[in-house]
Amino acid sequence: MTTTADALALGLSRDQALAAYTTVCRARALDDRRFLLNRAGAIAFIISPRGHEVAQAAAIAALQPGRDRFCLYYRDFAAALACGFTSAELMLSAFARADDPSSGGRQTPGNFGSRRRGVIIGSSTVGPQIPKAAGIGLGLKWKGEGALCYVSFGEGATSQGDFHEGLNFAAIHSCPVVFFCENNHWAISVPQPLQVAGAGVAARAAAYGIPGVVVAGDDFFAVYRAVAEAARRARAGDGPSLIEAQVLRLQSHSTDDDQRSYRDPGELAAEAEHDPIPVFQHQLEELGWLSEAEDRRIRAALEEEIDSATALAEAAPDPDPSTLSRHVYADG
Amino acid sequence: MxxxxxxxxxxxxxxxxxxxxxxxxxxxxxxxxxxxxxxxxxxxxxxxxxxxxxxxxxxxxxxxxxxxxxxxxxxxxxxxxxxxxxxxxxxxxxxxxxxxxxxxxxxxxxxxxxxxxxxxxxxxxxxxxxxxxxxxxxxxxxxxxxxxxxxxxxxxxxxxxxxxxxxxxxxxxxxxxxxxxxxxxxxxxxLRRLGEAALVRAGRDVTAITYGYLRVVTLQAAARLQEEGIEVEVVDLRTLRPWDVETCLGSVRRTGRVAVVYEANRTGGFGAEVAAELAERCFESLDAPVTRLAGPDVPAMPFSPALEQAFLPDADRIAAGLRRLARF
Incomplete structure (x- = not known):
């Protein structure tokens, strides 16, 4: 159990923890609403962060949005919110509206990008952000200002050659990079035993001579501690670290997938009992940082926020078809 | 200098x-x-x-x-x-x-x-x-x-x-x-600007649009054809994307005959794109079919010198192609 003293020793204040909790609840509320909108035919395609939210919010809480760089992947909705994206912005993306700040409605939701926030625009292929983060880290190392690059991915991405190339390069040059694997044990329908040989993802760090740690992804404070330590090393010039957060995928891969068709019903039922949000809520209550009344207040405010975000996005204009050819090159 | x-x-x-x-x-x-x-x-x-x-x-x-x-x-x-x-x-x-x-x-x-x-x-x-x-x-x-x-x-x-x-x-x-x-x-x-082709040899009978190593070979072929009284205009694209359509169109409108000469595999090679664009844009100026003189559709250039030479278009083959075009 995390005591208040433990939490404070991590450098975390009550306000920071509650902000992260609100982010987690915001990501969940957004996800719930987007699934309704998808099933109603209002939006096309959703990838859910369900089960990953606490690990994502904890990781970003340990970093410095505005100073650091973030190469997120398509399941990172809570991470994107923690980096400064708003519910309205993510809803604009879900509706593929012109004012979607990541891509103006060009990419499927979950490809987050914002230069002013240091969030490097993603793409939908798996793993290319990993060696890119090594290059960003090299540039940050050259600048010597103590900033770092955070890069996240699922365990499926660790099968890509780009995973090896990125970790190898970052380790050779002691690049300030935090490699964060959100291991939910399923890459669409392929389970971890058919994906990852050996002891797991974090164990691979040993081959590169960098720290590799496994953390429980439903333990906000454990994830925060691991990422804060990796960040400290990176900023001190000690190079990259690999963190494997064990999480659950409490939703199918995407709205175009139904995991009930390939997963054991008993296992799904058991996992549903281990939602990380009540775990985080309980931790905060134990610390005396969150009351039931405050929790109700947070969730009610979020419902209103999501209502207005949805209304705004529904009413927002589509991209003008005449803009189809814009931004292929710098002069167009 | x-x-x-x-x-x-x-x-x-x-x-x-x-x-x-x-x-x-x-x-x-x-x-x-x-x-x-x-x-x-x-x-x-x-x-x-x-x-x-x-x-x-x-x-x-x-x-x-x-x-x-x-x-x-x-x-x-x-x-x-x-x-x-x-x-x-x-x-x-x-x-x-x-x-x-x-x-x-x-x-x-x-x-x-x-x-x-x-x-x-x-x-x-x-x-x-x-x-x-x-x-x-x-x-x-x-x-x-x-x-x-x-x-x-x-x-x-x-x-x-x-x-x-x-x-x-x-x-x-x-x-x-x-x-x-x-x-x-x-x-x-x-400094040279991207996207500008170079007209490297003037000639009134046939246009040869080329790039890379085959520019050298095409110029050899053009010199040979000169002796036969066939004047070949040679354009080196230099930049392929974006490519200098206007310079190529101008040349083809003067000569009415054009071959695109490239070393890569013929099918789907960049020269095929050049040929398609020119065929669309200056059909009314053409006196002969837009022609490709290109590398063969084999996977890649073999190691054996005999096979390597067989792959790579030489001055004889390019001259033959341009001669055919001039006499069409």
Whole structure:
């Protein structure tokens, strides 16, 4: 159990923890609403962060949005919110509206990008952000200002050659990079035993001579501690670290997938009992940082926020078809 | 002005741009200590240090990915892929990441970087050191593709590529690296704009549009045909994307006959795109079918000299093709 003293020793204040909790609840509320909108035919395609939210919010809480760089992947909705994206912005993306700040409605939701926030625009292929983060880290190392690059991915991405190339390069040059694997044990329908040989993802760090740690992804404070330590090393010039957060995928891969068709019903039922949000809520209550009344207040405010975000996005204009050819090159 | 080979001109361009702009850096396999397998980066590491001229692991995908990361941090990286044939492990990074970042971010991000690679055959490189890869990259909106064939063009276009705000695939015909020398200007006087073809020989009977090593062979064929009274106009595209349609149209409207001469596989080669565009745009000026004189549709250029020669269009074959066209 995390005591208040433990939490404070991590450098975390009550306000920071509650902000992260609100982010987690915001990501969940957004996800719930987007699934309704998808099933109603209002939006096309959703990838859910369900089960990953606490690990994502904890990781970003340990970093410095505005100073650091973030190469997120398509399941990172809570991470994107923690980096400064708003519910309205993510809803604009879900509706593929012109004012979607990541891509103006060009990419499927979950490809987050914002230069002013240091969030490097993603793409939908798996793993290319990993060696890119090594290059960003090299540039940050050259600048010597103590900033770092955070890069996240699922365990499926660790099968890509780009995973090896990125970790190898970052380790050779002691690049300030935090490699964060959100291991939910399923890459669409392929389970971890058919994906990852050996002891797991974090164990691979040993081959590169960098720290590799496994953390429980439903333990906000454990994830925060691991990422804060990796960040400290990176900023001190000690190079990259690999963190494997064990999480659950409490939703199918995407709205175009139904995991009930390939997963054991008993296992799904058991996992549903281990939602990380009540775990985080309980931790905060134990610390005396969150009351039931405050929790109700947070969730009610979020419902209103999501209502207005949805209304705004529904009413927002589509991209003008005449803009189809814009931004292929710098002069167009 | 100094006499330079093509590979020396490449090296001069890199050195000048690194001198001019501290953001410019070079990375790739063997580019540092060794100075590159073709010596294109020789001496640069000693001059600019091991960070700005960096030897990378033997992994092309991460060479391009790291270059992109550096570009995103405001640097101006020039990545070397040791042979164009080896760009394919980086294909996803080049096509899905580098080329599309501006479009997919709706203009929020750009990626100014250059990927240099020796291209083409005729040096006994066999199947995997001789390929012509330009068509793959010319197909991709977001990329620019340059393929010079003279020292002055190589220097001027590489300098412009380094300064360009968009990603540039810069292909260097390795058979021409040391094939000849010419006077090459220094500094900004050497600059050549991307996207401009060069009319390298005037003639009123047939237009031959070419690029890379086959510019040399096409000029040999044109000299031979001159003796037969056939005047060939030769256009060197120099930049393939964007390519200089207007210069080509102007020539074809004068001659009424055009062949596109290229070393790559005939089917789907970049010359096929040139042929299609010209056929659409100047049909009324044509006195003969738009023709391709290209490499054969075999997987790649074999190692055996007999087979290599059989692959590579020579002056006889190009002259025969142009003669047919002139007499059509």
């Amino acid at each position: 100094a006499e330079r080979t093509l590979v020396q001109a490449v090296r001069d361009a890199l050195a000048e741009e690194m001198e001019r702009d501290p953001r410019v850096c070079v990375l790739g396999e063997d580019v540092g200590l060794k100075g590159g397998v073709f010596k294109a980066t020789e001496g640069l590491q000693a001059r600019f240090g091991p960070e700005r001229v960096m030897d990378t692991p033997l992994a092309e995908s991460s060479i391009v990915a790291v270059a992109q990361g550096l570009a995103l941090e405001g640097y101006r990286p020039v990545a070397e892929i040791q042979f164009a044939d080896y760009s394919f492990p980086a294909f996803n990074q080049i096509v899905n990441e580098v080329a599309r970042i501006r479009y997919r971010s709706n203009g929020d991000f750009g990626c100014p970087l250059v990927i240099r690679a020796p291209t083409g055959g005729g040096v006994r490189g066999g199947l995997y050191h001789s390929q012509s890869v330009e068509a793959f990259y010319c197909h991709v909106p977001g990329l620019k593709v340059v393929l010079p064939s003279t020292p002055a063009d190589a220097k001027g276009l590489l300098k412009s590529a380094v300064r360009d705000p968009d990603p540039v695939i810069f292909l260097e015909p390795k058979k021409l690296y040391r094939a000849g020398r010419e006077e090459v200007a220094e500094g900004d006087g050497a």
